[in-house]
Amino acid sequence: MLRALTVLHALGLMLVVFSIAYVLPMVASLIYGDETLIDFALAMLGTFASGLLLWVLTRRYRGELSIRHGYLLVVVMWTAMPLFAMIPLLLVLPNLSLTDAYFETMSGLTTTGATVLTGLDTLPPGINLWRHELNWLGGMGIIVLAVAILPLLGIGGRQLYKAETPGPIKDATLTPRITETARNLWLVYLGITIACAISLKIAGMSWFDAVCHAFAALGLGGFSTHDASVGYFNSPAIEAVLIVFMLLAAMNFATHFMVWRQKSLKLYLHDTEGITTVMVVLASCLGIGFYLWWQGTYPNFWTALRHASFNLVSLATDCGFAGEDFNKWPIFAPMWMLFLSSITASSGSTGGGIKMIRTIVLFKQAGREFRKLLHPAAVNPMKIGGHVVPNNIVFSVLGFIFLYYMSVATLTFALLISGLDFISAFSAIIACINNAGPGLGVVGPAGNYGVLSDFQTWVCTLAMLIGRLEIFTLLIIFTPRFWQR
Numbered sequence: 001m002l003r004a005l006t007v008l009h010a011l012g013l014m015l016v017v018f019s020i021a022y023v024l025p026m027v028a029s030l031i032y033g034d035e036t037l038i039d040f041a042l043a044m045l046g047t048f049a050s051g052l053l054l055w056v057l058t059r060r061y062r063g064e065l066s067i068r069h070g071y072l073l074v075v076v077m078w079t080a081m082p083l084f085a086m087i088p089l090l091l092v093l094p095n096l097s098l099t100d101a102y103f104e105t106m107s108g109l110t111t112t113g114a115t116v117l118t119g120l121d122t123l124p125p126g127i128n129l130w131r132h133e134l135n136w137l138g139g140m141g142i143i144v145l146a147v148a149i150l151p152l153l154g155i156g157g158r159q160l161y162k163a164e165t166p167g168p169i170k171d172a173t174l175t176p177r178i179t180e181t182a183r184n185l186w187l188v189y190l191g192i193t194i195a196c197a198i199s200l201k202i203a204g205m206s207w208f209d210a211v212c213h214a215f216a217a218l219g220l221g222g223f224s225t226h227d228a229s230v231g232y233f234n235s236p237a238i239e240a241v242l243i244v245f246m247l248l249a250a251m252n253f254a255t256h257f258m259v260w261r262q263k264s265l266k267l268y269l270h271d272t273e274g275i276t277t278v279m280v281v282l283a284s285c286l287g288i289g290f291y292l293w294w295q296g297t298y299p300n301f302w303t304a305l306r307h308a309s310f311n312l313v314s315l316a317t318d319c320g321f322a323g324e325d326f327n328k329w330p331i332f333a334p335m336w337m338l339f340l341s342s343i344t345a346s347s348g349s350t351g352g353g354i355k356m357i358r359t360i361v362l363f364k365q366a367g368r369e370f371r372k373l374l375h376p377a378a379v380n381p382m383k384i385g386g387h388v389v390p391n392n393i394v395f396s397v398l399g400f401i402f403l404y405y406m407s408v409a410t411l412t413f414a415l416l417i418s419g420l421d422f423i424s425a426f427s428a429i430i431a432c433i434n435n436a437g438p439g440l441g442v443v444g445p446a447g448n449y450g451v452l453s454d455f456q457t458w459v460c461t462l463a464m465l466i467g468r469l470e471i472f473t474l475l476i477i478f479t480p481r482f483w484q485r
Contacts, residue, residue: 320437
């Protein structure tokens, strides 16, 4: 019980930190005069006051969190944050239901990019910027941000970092101090975001669109300021810029930091996971481009390659921008893209899904099993990038994959029993649990998730949370052993 109060104490302090995030949309509201300033001010005050009250009431219980309570804080944080983030949406959009508002902010913070809103082109700039800022904050992680800027929290920073940071291998750090590691990751993240915004401006976007899409691209969130998404611009230059930065965001940010610190691009060649990701994506772009041209979807190969490359990279990296309605493509192409969304993103990136490192581990483990059948007494340690992978990590990956596919199956059946057709149900769950955004069928890029019933919307909301917290972090708190002393 006392430890639970310590979790609430930390939660209160983090809500106080989160209230600062409302400043950016308030500035946008002032610049564009969209009359949402008061709404964001009220949301900021409400979040700050709630966090401060919670912190004051539990201040006597401040203390170090165990790993177990670190997991609990992460889950509580990621379920509570959308509740406060949706306040401006409810105030500005009176016809928006609580279910849809929570879905939208959960989608933003988990960097899924699935939306229930229409009329994005005419949405108040403050609201649009707020949606994209949620993408950006959720990309690197709210808790990692808190660990980075509040080294005096005293709430178990390392436990929080391990519980919240995506990827199967979480013991490797850039520096001995966890707060410095988190801070360095955020500085690299910020630097690449600024570079993306400037590049998009040069490519032809307005500053507002450039900032919003840079937030979404680096967070791999996929929100857009237009109903037609990136297809609104119809610009090969803009698409090329976004392809580059989506691929960068899908790589391990620790690698980006090491490249920056050592001033050597050669370090990318030592990132086995990143190299595999790029090779798989580039090969798939060529293959799907040729396939669409061969099927007559586009009149020539180069047009097919352009649209295949942007949409495939977007979905494969779990970003979710759309340049075309790929729902109308021959079914093989979008299904392959959804499959890639499950495996492409690297650990330590802002993407979701299984992660490429787990895919590599599974592939190598299959090879070990073949060799074991032929040479039962042979010792075959698994190596990735010249490093031996301990068996405990292999077993962890196998357990994760089992829970991943069981989650997909269970949630898909939940949507099917609610009356949704199979393609829409399956693709919605795949897109949500991978934090990839658009699916197929009624939730395809030309539509959105606003057509779903409340029950279906909550199922997809749960899928987004499961995917963002990488299954174990969420499901472990529902096991009896977690609550035992």
